[in-house]
Amino acid sequence: MASEAIRSLMDHLVxxxxxxxxxxxxxxxxxERVAFFMDSVYKGYPFGNLLLWRTRQELTHERDLGPYQLPAGDPEYPIxxxxxxxxxxxxxxxxxxxSLQAREPDERFNVYFDRQAEDSLQSSQFFALPLDQPVDSARYFPLRVLFDVVAYRQATEPLEGDDLLLIDEMQTRFKEVQVPTQTFETDDRGRVAIVFERVNRLGVELDTLQLLSAWTWSDDFFLQEKFxxxxEDLEPFxxxxxxxxxxxxxxxxxxxxQGEAAPAALMQLDGDEVRERFDEISNGILGAIDFLRTNLHVGSMANLPFGTLIVPLAVFFSAKGNSSVVCTSAQRKALLKWFWRSSFSRRYSSDVIRKLELDIQAMLQLKGDVDDSxxxxxxxxxxxxxxxxxxxxxxxxxKTFVLLLTQAQPRSFVSGAPISLQRVLKDYNRNEFHHLYPRRxxxxxxxxTSDINGLANFVFMARADNNKLGGEAPSMYRRHLPGDGQAAILRHALCPASxxxxDYDLFLEARGETLTRAAKALVADGELDVALSSYIADDWDPDDIPF
Structure with missing residues (x-):
């Protein structure tokens, strides 16, 4: 790994x-963070490397360096x-x-070395001082003069003895600092796209839309506004x-x-074509969300096991102008089975790009015919x-478990009335789900706790219903359920009578089997049998427990 002195980096910027x-x-x-960083540099603590991309293709759009507008470079040299x-x-x-004048004064950079501060491994010896207040020059020494020979000589002229030695030593440390740099050089957009994606995975906040805009798109491309x-159109849903x-x-x-969603494909997107075909894109996304809401009771992005599921669905539902794609019965069943198999297999938890490519191509096939792939x-x-x-x-x-429960059209444990799934799932939160066997x-x-909080012990239940049932044994809170509706409530909750x-262990075994049967039905057929009874795995008679 290469390195650069601070002075050299400053020259490159200017x-x-x-x-x-x-x-x-x-x-x-x-x-405070700027000053603390200076303290780390001064004390020789590791502070990370600079990751640089070297290219001869100047970007259409660039960002200022904080409050400083950087001058243009020599077109003969790479950037x-x-x-x-x-x-x-x-x-x-x-x-x-x-060298450069800031657009406006910024006290974040008005950093001083405190000569009276203890030379501590932990505490900082550097402080950013307000611009509008006088500075005690007998105590604080400005860092802005360290790399300016004339200014440094003037600032140190009053100093002598140990004070001068302390400041000279401080200046020497900063002059000798080597900032580690890692540079990759390419004008190949595909390579940049891959590196860009991997940097994002490391937690560096980079914006793909801004990358595309900065590289290839003109100032009049308003894709961000269209997004x-x-x-806004989707907010009510x-x-x-x-x-x-x-x-x-x-x-x-x-x-x-382009029929693919890999990083390299993103880099090849043309602004004009995206703008001209945005109706297809918009129709595809709207159609995908309508399918999820109508057929799977997905009430918000938070309900989706993977947001990536929208991408292949958008391909299937994309259509030009004011037209729309209407599913045949066979296509609908294929989409449902794909959704459940993708969710239960955690399809998009790894190797996302390859699986997206397979699913996108399969969606294009499905638009023309039912294709088993x-x-x-x-x-x-x-x-x-x-x-x-x-x-x-x-x-x-x-999330997959919750959507499974929605397919059985759950009912309130207290009133027996159907639960408004769109309302509940739109405001998705923990308060809409509670334990069947109370935690207390x-x-x-x-x-x-690990035994208590397994998926098999949860059900759709509003906080008010949970409070009504209380923390009693199920045989006790059963009296709050409507007598003539108990069987239907349990059936629609995919819950056995046990x-x-x-007996919690007995119940867990039966509920786990019930949910497994229902899940296998979704994976195999895409839907649950409306009767639901065939999924309930229990040979226990609830009438064995007297009130």
């Missing part, structure tokens, strides 16, 4: 050879764009440089977040226009899926 691409977020560090390390680089430049408008997920939407664009997904379902997975509304298994009851019996046995 010379226009080191730039900030528009797809980087802006400078966000506060004054290094900063992919990772912008906050650190901006801090170093803002604190030490004297926002699409989000609980899907506004789709319009805010630019990476998902760009994959939909690429999948519909779409549902050629191995998705075995075991009882441990329900008895061994913990309930967590953000996990893939829980099981804790008193000595069960561990719920009222007060």
């Amino acid at each position: 010379g226009g050879r080191l730039r900030i691409p528009a797809f980087q977020r802006g400078f966000v560090w506060d004054a 290094d764009y900063v992919l990772d390390g912008q906050q650190r680089l901006t801090s170093l430049f803002g604190v030490f440089q004297n 926002e408008d699409l989000g 609980g899907f506004k977040l789709v319009g805010e997920d630019t990476n998902l939407l760009l994959r939909c664009c690429s999948a519909i226009i 779409l549902i050629d997904i191995d998705a075995p379902v075991w009882r441990s899926f329900f008895t061994g997975s913990m309930f967590n509304t953000s996990s893939v298994n829980t 009851y099981l804790k008193d019996l000595g069960y561990e 719920l009222f046995s007060d």
